[in-house]
Amino acid sequence: MDDHTREIAEESIRFMLKAVGDDPARAGVLETPQRVVKAWGEWFAGYNTDISALFKTFEDGAENVDAMVILTNIPVFSHCEHHVAPFHGVAHVGYIPNGRIVGLSKIARVVEAFSKRLQVQERLTNQIADAMQEHLQPLGIGVVVKAQHTCMSTRGACVTGVDTITSAMRGVLQNEASARAEFFSLIKGV
Ligand SMILES: [Zn+2]
Secondary structure (H helix, E strand, O other), rough: HHHOOOOOOHHHHHHHHHHOOOOOOHHHOOHHHHHHHHHHHHHOHHHHHHHHHHHHOOEEEOOOOOOOOEEEEEEEEHHHHHHOOOEEEEEEEEEEEEEEOOOHHHHHHHHHHHHHHHHOOOOOHHHHHHHHHHHHHEEEEEEEEEEEEEHHHOOOOOOOOOOEEEEEEEEEHHHHHHHHHHHHHOOOOO
C-alpha cells in the first residue's frame, strides 16, 4: 500500500469513528485509524499470496499412494464480504493423490490464503478445492468448511450458535458414493 492510499484509508476510518458518534480526536482513538488500516493489511494478506507457489514443492515417492489423505480442523478466520464481519471455524480437506503429494502444511496455507480475503463461505470452500484440482490434479478432493458468522450472531437476526457448513467435492469424491462416504466417515465427529 502506498503512502497516499494509506492516508486516505486512515481518513476514512476517522470518518467512520465520527459516523458512529465518537470523537476521532479523542486520545484513546487518536491512533486507531493507523491500527485499523494495519489490521486490515493482516486480515486481508491473502490477496498477496501466490497460490501456485504454495504447490511448487511436490514430494516425490508417492506413486503408490492412492489412499485418502485428510487434514481436519484447519483453522479458518475470514471476513464476510457483505459486512466485513469475521467468520471463523474449521476446514476439513481430503484428497486422493494421483502420483504426487504436497506438503501437508501447504494445504493449511492454501486455506489461510483464501481465508484472508473478503469472502462468502461457499466461494472459499470452492476456491480451496479448485486450487488443489488445478495444481495437484488428484483423483479426488473433498473440502468441508464449518463456520460461525458474526454478521449473523452480533447483528441482524442476532442468532448465536449457528454453524454454517459448506462442501465442495471433486473427482471421485464427487462421482463415487463410496469414496464420498469414506471421506465423511473419516471427518465425522471431529
Ligand atoms: Zn455478512
